[in-house]
Amino acid sequence: MRIALVGCGAVTQAVYVPLLSRRRELFEVTAVCDLSATLADAVGDRLGAPGRYTELERMLADGGFDAVLMLASGSHGEAVRQALAAGYAVLCEKPLALTRAEVEALPEGRLMVGYMKQYDPAVRRAEQLLAELGGAEAIRSVEVTVLHPSGESQLAFANLTRAQDVVPGLLAELRKAEDALVSAALGEAADPATRALYNVALGSICHDLSLLRRFTGSPSVIDHVETWGPGPGSIEISGPLPATGRFSIRWHYLEDYPAYRETVAIHHERGTLELVFPAPYLMNAPTTLTVVSGAETRTEFRDVTEAFEVQLAAFHAYVTEGRAPLTGEAGGLEDIVTAQRIAARYAVQHGLPIGGEAA
Structure with missing residues (x-):
């Protein structure tokens, strides 16, 4: 399954990079996005991702992946809305959003919230x-x-x-x-x-x-x-x-x-x-x-x-086989x-x- 990562900070580097590196039979990272080009390049280099972005909208428009991992800090409501609207499956690290209104604004789509x-x-x-x-x-x-x-x-x-x-x-x-x-x-x-x-x-x-x-x-x-x-x-x-x-x-x-x-x-x-x-x-x-x-x-x-690894495998099963996520x-x-x-x-x-x- 081809995936894109949004957010290349501490959790991505310490947890997701090593896990995705050892689960290449499940995932191919084709794009990464971060406000910092330095972080996008560092994570992209480690995972062999050709796409490097500092703007979410551009990454979603260029495509080349099946699903998005939302790993940035803070509220994810608007970023998840954009990804779902573009037709991508989403694994969103907690919290999903800071307000009920952000959740109510989400379009229908495949969404899993990450509570490892x-x-x-x-x-x-x-x-x-x-x-x-x-x-x-x-x-x-x-x-x-x-x-x-x-x-x-x-x-x-x-x-x-x-x-x-x-x-x-x-x-x-x-x-x-x-x-x-x-x-x-x-x-x-x-x-x-x-x-x-x-x-x-x-x-x-x-x-x-x-x-x-x-x-x-x-x-x-x-x-x-x-x-x-x-x-x-x-x-x-x-x-x-x-x-x-x-x-x-x-x-x-x-x-x-x-x-x-x-x-x-x-x-x-x-x-x-x-x-x-x-x-x-x-x-x-x-x-x-x-x-x-x-x-x-x-x-x-x-x-x-590793719980994070089980969660990633569950996301793969959700997208490819339709198995419902825990959250x-x-x-x-x-x-x-x-x-x-x-x-x-x-x-x-x-x-x-x-x-x-x-x-």
Whole structure:
């Protein structure tokens, strides 16, 4: 399958380039696009892609590929809209967009939203075990803790190529456009703290929202949100689960913490399913599923199959065989709605203005 990459930054270089290089039986990269010609050339050279672009519109018009991987940062709504309108299948890294309106504007087409943790073998095994226990009805509590060091420390090993040649003022324009989208989501008068919370919810915590969506269904009620510490700081979110029980998420940005660590514990009447995720940029580092059962028996499940690689293979199967992805447009929209509920609850709790879609 011939593909084009949009965005040649950290995740592309550290994750997608090595994976696409070793899965050439599935993919041929024929074009790459980035605001930086330096990054487009660097990634294009590594993948042998003849097409190098700094403008998405031109790349889509020239074609020569079957599908597009949207890997740039920020909202992907408009770029995905253009790619779908041009007839291409799309794998879009999270978040799909920053507003409901962007999603509603998408034309019909083949769209998969990238939440690689849903494809982790340990997560799939936990889903199977949960189904055997009776599904969401069996859950008493889901408790999530994320210890998030700086991106620079997580990617120090990757020897990334840096962009130095983006047109002056273009990044400022893009930041202004993204801020306008956040205003549409939360209202023009939204406080900086509410905006920051929303950005973290859709930029990082959305992974945990996607897991909740798989395990229990998306929460329809958020009844407590708190933040503390120097930005991005710490965030606490809790509320009832759709079927029964409650969830809590505690996300901590710790600049110099030794290593990324994410724990998702699912407690039920007869034991616990605990997932411990490694740093997401370390290829083939296994997630550990610990199953606590009768007589406090502990069984560990580990599989070095790379979740990002499984996700890529699932996208190939979606485009070539029609196999439905784990998250499509509807799931991406659900996570946006949940993030808006989180922001709205925080604003109401602290007497801050909230408007836009979140109101």
